[in-house]
């Protein structure tokens with residue numbers, strides 16, 4: 001029970017990778033709060049799964065792209081949890097388009113959720129984050145390598161890694177450790193393993209398969225736990241060898 005007695009806020013915890021992270025941290029002993037954009041049924045299902053396994057969880061609707069909503073979600077979560085030890089910024093969106101198809105709206109939506117949401121959310125969480133806490137950002141290997149028609153998304157994820165490096169230095173004086181987990185292709189609603197895109201992407205994966213959400217949750221659990229006490233400002237690629 002590596003995070004026994006700790007509290008964790010996972011943004012975008014209703015589905016996919018975020019739901020798996022919430023369940024894993026709860027299984028490892030943390031009390032968990034999740035936020036979600038609009039899928040109340042999925043958020044309730046994540047909470048129910050945690051509770052049926054004997055854990056404690058809360059869910060709050062909070063749009064990461066809307067600063068007031070994001071701040072309110074963090075405040076509600078911090079109140080329910082009684083302070084935050086582990087903050088996981090997982091909420092993210094991807095819109096697949098080439099530079100010829102990109103619009104101001106697709107740019108703003110992706111940077112709004114994937115980058116500004118982290119900046120707003122971390123500032124809101126700081127007064128509630130205990131010294132010695134952890135901030136874990138879910139970036140992407142797209143921040144380091146190009147895939148077809150994902151340039152704006154890639155730019156947001158390069159920014160995510162930059163935020164973690166900077167915050168690691170800004171918050172070291174409080175022993176708050178900040179790292180980025182960069183998944184490769186993981187089978188979720190965002191990136192189903194049976195799509196045409198998957199067919200192209202698989203050629204870049206030495207292990208020859210999509211990853212599972214639990215394989216990302218395991219890395220997050222490691223970075224949230226005591227064995228990661230000297231790791232800050234780094235990126236951990238979980239990608240079947242894609243960036244090797």
Ligand code: NDP
Pocket residue numbers: 011012013014015016017018035036037038039040042062063064065090091092093094113138139140141182183184185186187188189190191
């Ligand atoms: P999903 O689309 O399966 O789930 C997205 C989650 O984020 C949902 O819980 C959703 O809530 C929430 N969310 C979306 N927009 C907002 C918003 N504006 N405010 C709050 N919550 C929001 O995505 P994945 O699980 O695949 O992705 C999770 C993270 O992992 C993202 O940051 C993504 O970029 C990253 N990633 C994913 C990869 C993959 O191959 N799947 C690869 C690399 C990185 P709701 O259910 O309410 O819609």
